[in-house]
Amino acid sequence: xxxxxxxxxxxxxxxxxxxxxxxxxxxxxxxxxxxxxxxxxxxxxxxxxxxxxxxxxxxxxxxxxxxxxxxxxxxxxxxxxxxxxxxxxxxxxxxxxxxxxxxxxxxxxxxxxxxxxxxxxxxxxxxxxxxxxxxxxxxxxxxxxxxxxxxxxxxxxxxxxxxxxxxxxxxxxxxxxxxxxxxxxxxxxxxxxxxxxxxxxxxxxxxxxxxxxxxxxxxxxxxxxxxxxxxxxxxxxxxxxxxxxxxxxxxxxxxxxxxxxxxxxxxxxxxxxxxxxxxxxxxxxxxxxxxxxxxxxxxxxxxxxxxxxxxxxxxxxxx
Numbered sequence: 318x319x320x321x322x323x324x325x326x327x328x329x330x331x332x333x334x335x336x337x338x339x340x341x342x343x344x345x346x347x348x349x350x351x352x353x354x355x356x357x358x359x360x361x362x363x364x365x366x367x368x369x370x371x372x373x374x375x376x377x378x379x380x381x382x383x384x385x386x387x388x389x390x391x392x393x394x395x396x397x398x399x400x401x402x403x404x405x406x407x408x409x410x411x412x413x414x415x416x417x418x419x420x421x422x423x424x425x426x427x428x429x430x431x432x433x434x435x436x437x438x439x440x441x442x443x444x445x446x447x448x449x450x451x452x453x454x455x456x457x458x459x460x461x462x463x464x465x466x467x468x469x470x471x472x473x474x475x476x477x478x479x480x481x482x483x484x485x486x487x488x489x490x491x492x493x494x495x496x497x498x499x500x501x502x503x504x505x506x507x508x509x510x511x512x513x514x515x516x517x518x519x520x521x522x523x524x525x526x527x528x529x530x531x532x533x534x535x536x537x538x539x540x541x542x543x544x545x546x547x548x549x550x551x552x553x554x555x556x557x558x559x560x561x562x563x564x565x566x567x568x569x570x571x572x573x574x575x576x577x578x579x580x581x582x583x584x585x586x587x588x589x590x591x592x593x594x595x596x597x598x599x600x601x602x603x604x605x606x607x608x609x610x611x612x613x614x615x616x617x618x619x620x621x622x623x624x625x626x627x628x629x630x631x632x633x634x635x636x
Contacts, residue, residue: 318444321460325437333429333437333460336448362403369396435464438533463533468526470502472539473517478584481543482507482520490524490537500524500531502539550596551589556604557582566596567606575603575614 319334321327372395439461442448448457470490474482482504490500502524511518522539524531558565562579570576578600583591596602603610 319440319442321437321440323437323440323461327431327435327437327462329431329433331431333431333462334442336427336429338424338427362399362406366396366399366403369399372396429459431462433462433464434466435462436529437461438463465526465529465531465533468524468531468533469505470522470524470537470539472520472522473512473515474520474541476511476516476518478541478543479507479511479518482518482541487542488522489540489542490522491540492531492535492537494535495530498530500537549583550592550598551586552592552596552602553604554585554588554590556602556606557590558606558608558610566592566600567603567610568596569601569603569616569618573616573618575610575612575616577610577612 321331321333327333437460440459441457441461442459448459472488484504484506486504488502488504490502491498492500502522505521505523507521508519552566556566557580558567558577564582565577565579568576568578578595580595581593583593603616
């Protein structure tokens with residue numbers, strides 16, 4: 318019989334299901350009967366020992382010449398024999414009690430209990446199904462229970478950005494099913510090693526889930542709040558040129574002449590790219606440059622930014 322289906326909220330100790338084990342029940346009944354028989358034998362052996370002891374003491378303490386030494390030795394032998402039978406009976410009782418305790422321990426596995434508070438996320442069995450214990454971890458999975466009051470989020474961070482990841486760093490999560498909601502998480506730990514295949518660092522985040530909105534197995538977009546590098550420049554993605562020499566940008570140099578500069582790209586921030594090398598904040602960049610634009614082309618600056626604006630996004634046209 319099963320008592321909770323998937324989606325049920327359960328508490329630690331709740332019985333999820335009970336397994337019928339007729340062979341185990343039969344062994345237990347048989348062993349209980351054997352134990353009762355052995356206990357009865359112990360009681361009989363104790364009475365026999367007590368009688369043999371009393372008889373031996375009486376014959377041993379009789380006046381000299383009343384009983385022969387042979388008779389005394391015979392009564393002592395009867396007493397020793399009764400003691401041996403009692404010891405054997407007690408040993409059998411202890412053995413049966415141990416076997417019965419082992420059966421009781423096995424019987425406890427007939428009840429599938431919840432190890433912790435959580436939600437049943439899967440039920441893989443039904444009434445009448447054969448439950449085979451198997452060997453090792455080869456047994457069947459009957460239920461899945463997830464503790465969702467606090468979630469673990471695993472993120473593969475590219476090696477290039479892994480240096481800024483540390484314990485306590487905050488991050489924001491966005492899930493497709495909640496497009497207008499952001500969840501705050503904290504870095505709990507990292508693997509401390511770069512994956513040799515993916516070249517990523519495994520990062521574990523912890524996030525409280527009091528409302529149960531986060532679901533096990535879900536995918537999320539994670540944004541880490543990494544400190545910005547003052548030496549890194551961000552430019553619009555539309556300002557990049559991708560030619561045979563790699564990523565380049567077109568800038569307006571002295572005399573309003575075009576200069577094509579190769580750059581080293583950093584993080585892709587969607588509408589912006591970080592430039593790690595090859596461009597400075599003093600350069601004037603041409604946004605959305607033509608593919609035919611080349612070094613030395615003369616341009617006419619259509620508009621100049623004010624002194625408070627960052628000098629990017631300058632519109633220019635080729636004369």
